[in-house]
Structure formats: structure tokens, C-alpha cells
Amino acid sequence: MFSNIKIKVYFQPIISIKDKKIFAFEALVRGFDKKNNLITPDILLEKAKKDKVIEEFDNYIRQKAIRKFKNYYDEDENLLLFLNFESSVIEKSEKYNFNLDFVKEVERLNINKKNIVLEIKEDTISNIKALNTFCKKHKDLGFIIAIDDFGTGYSSFDRLAIIQPDIVKIDRSLISNIENNYINSSILKSIVDISNKIGALTLAEGVETKEEILTCMKNHIEIYQGFYFEKAIDEIKKETKESLLNKINIIGLEYKDAVKKHMKTKQAILRRMKHLTKDVVKTISFEQNFHLEKLELVLKENNNIEAIYLIDYNLGNQINDTLINNIQNRFYKASKHNDDHNLKEYYYITKESKTKEFLSQKYISKATGSMCRTYSKTIKINQNRFILCFDILTD
Numbered sequence: 001m002f003s004n005i006k007i008k009v010y011f012q013p014i015i016s017i018k019d020k021k022i023f024a025f026e027a028l029v030r031g032f033d034k035k036n037n038l039i040t041p042d043i044l045l046e047k048a049k050k051d052k053v054i055e056e057f058d059n060y061i062r063q064k065a066i067r068k069f070k071n072y073y074d075e076d077e078n079l080l081l082f083l084n085f086e087s088s089v090i091e092k093s094e095k096y097n098f099n100l101d102f103v104k105e106v107e108r109l110n111i112n113k114k115n116i117v118l119e120i121k122e123d124t125i126s127n128i129k130a131l132n133t134f135c136k137k138h139k140d141l142g143f144i145i146a147i148d149d150f151g152t153g154y155s156s157f158d159r160l161a162i163i164q165p166d167i168v169k170i171d172r173s174l175i176s177n178i179e180n181n182y183i184n185s186s187i188l189k190s191i192v193d194i195s196n197k198i199g200a201l202t203l204a205e206g207v208e209t210k211e212e213i214l215t216c217m218k219n220h221i222e223i224y225q226g227f228y229f230e231k232a233i234d235e236i237k238k239e240t241k242e243s244l245l246n247k248i249n250i251i252g253l254e255y256k257d258a259v260k261k262h263m264k265t266k267q268a269i270l271r272r273m274k275h276l277t278k279d280v281v282k283t284i285s286f287e288q289n290f291h292l293e294k295l296e297l298v299l300k301e302n303n304n305i306e307a308i309y310l311i312d313y314n315l316g317n318q319i320n321d322t323l324i325n326n327i328q329n330r331f332y333k334a335s336k337h338n339d340d341h342n343l344k345e346y347y348y349i350t351k352e353s354k355t356k357e358f359l360s361q362k363y364i365s366k367a368t369g370s371m372c373r374t375y376s377k378t379i380k381i382n383q384n385r386f387i388l389c390f391d392i393l394t395d
Contacts, residue, residue, distance in 0.1 A: 350387050
């Protein structure tokens with residue numbers, strides 16, 4: 001197709017840590033000139049577009065990848081192959097049938113269509129009708145649909161409803177350094193949550209460090225692809241598989257250790273807060289009167305406590321104005337006496353739980369922008385029940 005350029009297809013392994021195995025390969029194109037110098041995929045695609053052969057080139061790569069995949073498929077019929085589709089091909093698919101050769105090749109080689117994943121960069125496609133038609137047509141044929149690079153560009157959750165993908169590949173831009181980026185971690189949680197609700201697997205793209213993978217595992221990502229495990233290579237040898245299994249085992253052990261550490265940290269917080277709650281009850285209760293002003297002393301003596309407030313157990317209304325150390329957000333106003341907390345987790349979960357206490361997930365405080373957890377506990381003062389709440393600063 002291109003004179004003086006050798007076209008090759010490389011495979012990058014996609015890993016299932018839970019199943020301890022190679023889950024799939026993604027087919028990636030590489031070009032080489034006469035001196036065997038690498039020609040990047042971007043340059044190849046630009047040349048194909050310039051020469052107005054992008055549809056033919058795209059289809060040629062898919063057929064080449066399928067033929068290469070056949071050998072691996074014969075060894076393991078559970079393996080999947082991820083194939084990329086250029087956006088222009090999808091947008092023209094209503095008028096042309098460039099993809100028919102690729103379908104015929106899958107059938108000719110007797111590969112089950114459910115083992116072929118078609119990757120779509122939905123944010124680059126403006127023709128929604130063509131996108132919907134393409135996805136429905138190929139799903140009906142038995143292929144698996146994946147959204148590529150989700151979370152970047154113009155990706156949006158409404159496209160998930162249109163495409164109804166089987167797999168959502170989360171873009172490297174969200175994954176990079178995610179262990180230190182709480183905002184991206186929160187976005188990741190939302191993507192995983194909605195993907196689970198529509199029955200789609202989530203895949204973390206471009207993972208490069210153990211820390212990124214461990215954070216993704218914490219957020220229930222199921223499959224992984226990236227340089228930490230392996231780059232795109234010409235052949236998946238026995239040594240490659242052994243190296244991957246070793247890396248999977250290392251990650252698995254570190255994840256177990258991280259879970260144990262997290263559980264110990266949570267238990268330590270609960271023990272500390274139970275003791276503080278007892279001290280607070282003794283401090284503020286005296287005969288028939290509440291000495292709520294003494295909570296200010298508790299706040300001063302505990303630098304890790306950002307705020308303290310008390311809620312009526314039965315009504316859900318706040319008893320006092322929130323005592324808070326420092327409000328830095330000028331738009332934020334702390335809750336006040338008689339504010340309603342009925343729909344807050346720390347109120348209704350505390351009431352319903354057997355232990356009559358609750359410790360929230362980490363969140364960013366609206367008051368200070370610091371990382372916090374809320375701890376709440378049912379207490380009894382003068383035969384009346386209340387729910388005492390602490391906003392705790394965390395690392």
C-alpha cells in the first residue's frame with residue numbers, strides 16, 4: 001500500500017489481575033523504512049489520509065492483525081483482540097462497506113466474533129447517527145464494543161447511553177499520578193460506577209507505576225494496559241508471559257498489604273473517635289443543661305478535628321451552630337442550629353447501623369479544601385439521644 005514502507009502489527013498485552021492472566025491483546029500498527037527506522041502510527045495515518053486511502057489502510061491493518069491473532073486464539077480461545085477503528089471510517093460506514101473484508105476474515109479463520117473488540121474514539125465522531133448505526137450493526141453481528149480514551153477530549157456520559165459499550169477504556173490522562181490526584185480519582189469512581197450500572201467492564205489505559213495500578217484496583221478497575229506490564233511487541237513469547245505473571249503476583253501481594261493497612265487505619269480512627277466521643281459527652285452534659293460552649297475547648301485541643309456538631313436523633317435537626325476551626329471558602333457557610341440533616345448519610349446510616357456509628361469515605365471539605373472524613377456516633381445525654389458528628393482532617 002505504501003511503497004518503501006514495511007507495515008507490521010504489534011500486540012500489547014491487556015491484563016486481568018484478578019484472573020492472573022493475559023486478558024487480551026490490542027493490535028497496534030508500526031511502520032519501518034528501508035533502513036528499518038521506526039515510522040510512528042501518527043505519521044502512517046497522516047500519510048494514509050493525505051493519499052486518501054485511510055479506509056483501505058484501516059481495513060488492511062485489521063485483517064493483518066486478525067491473521068496474527070489466529071495463532072494465539074488457537075492456543076487460548078478465551079483471549080480477546082482489540083481492534084481500532086478510525087473515526088472517519090465509522091462516519092462513512094453508512095455509505096460504504098470497507099469493514100466487510102475484516103468481518104469475512106474473522107469468519108474465514110473461524111474466530112468467534114465475541115473474541116473481537118472494536119475500539120471507538122467516540123469523542124472524535126460528530127455523526128451520532130452513524131456512530132449508533134455502526135455500534136448496533138456490529139453488536140448484532142456478535143462483536144464486542146469498547147469506548148477508547150474515555151475521560152478525555154469531548155467524552156461524555158450521554159455517549160455511553162448511545163453506544164452501550166461492553167468495555168470502557170479510561171484514558172491515561174486520568175490515570176497518570178492518580179494516587180496523588182483526588183479530583184481525578186473521584187472522576188474515575190464516577191466512570192467505574194456508571195460503567196458497572198450499564199454492565200460494562202472498565203480498563204485503565206497507560207498504567208506505568210504500581211501506585212497507579214493499586215489506586216485503580218481500590219476503585220474497582222478490572223483490567224489493565226500499559227508500560228508497567230509490557231509495551232507493544234512483535235511476539236508474545238513464553239518469557240513474556242512469565243514476566244507478566246510475576247508482575248501480576250507482585251501487584252496482588254501489594255494490594256493485599258494496602259487493604260490490610262487501610263483496615264488498620266480505619267480501625268485506629270474508630271477507636272480514637274470513640275474515646276473522644278466519651279470525653280465530649282462528659283464535657284457537655286451536666287444535670288439538665290448542655291455546656292456546648294465547652295466544645296470549643298475540644299476543638300482547640302484536637303488539631304485533627306475540623307468541625308463538631310450535634311443532631312437530634314429523632315428529628316434530624318441540628319442542635320447547635322457548627323463549631324469549626326477555619327473557613328477558607330468564602331462561598332461556604334457552616335450549618336447552623338435547626339438545620340435539617342435527615343438526608344445526610346452520617347445521620348440516617350448512624351441511626352440504622354448496629355453499632356450506631358458511621359465513618360465516611362474521604363472527601364474534600366467545602367470549608368477548607370482539606371481532605372476529611374465525617375465520624376458520627378449516637379450518644380445519650382440526660383436520657384435523650386443525639387448524634388454527635390466530627391469532621392476529621394486526614395492525610
